[in-house]
Amino acid sequence: MRTLPAAFWARVTKTDDCWLWTGAHDRDGYGAYTESRTKKWRAHRLAYVAMRGNHAPGLELDHRCEVRNCVRPDHLEPVTHAENVRRAALRRRRLQTAACPDIPSAGQAA
Numbered sequence: 757m758r759t760l761p762a763a764f765w766a767r768v769t770k771t772d773d774c775w776l777w778t779g780a781h782d783r784d785g786y787g788a789y790t791e792s793r794t795k796k797w798r799a800h801r802l803a804y805v806a807m808r809g810n811h812a813p814g815l816e817l818d819h820r821c822e823v824r825n826c827v828r829p830d831h832l833e834p835v836t837h838a839e840n841v842r843r844a845a846l847r848r849r850r851l852q853t854a855a856c857p858d859i860p861s862a863g864q865a866a
């Protein structure tokens with residue numbers, strides 16, 4: 757475990773729910789934190805490692821809150837890449853279903 761520097765927290769706005777990263781973002785929409793010229797982090801990963809410690813190698817951090825710039829460790833869950841992809845597909849499907857309420861899902865089709 758380690759203490760996150762003030763420069764990190766200066767870029768975080770805590771809401772009642774998520775801790776939102778307000779600093780730079782990478783092209784995928786994840787918070788980007790530059791620790792040094794040679795060490796760059798995704799902000800949520802640094803927050804997780806600093807407060808929870810390293811998760812098992814090879815796992816990815818899934819945002820259970822579905823907010824990509826959230827850095828709150830208890831909103832992050834280490835999962836396999838396959839599980840992360842599966843969850844992303846489920847969320848996409850849910851969003852599409854919500855956007856098109858008149859189209860029945862496959863389960864409802866006669």
Ligand SMILES: [Zn+2]
Nearest residue numbers: 774821826831
């Ligand atoms: Zn969150």
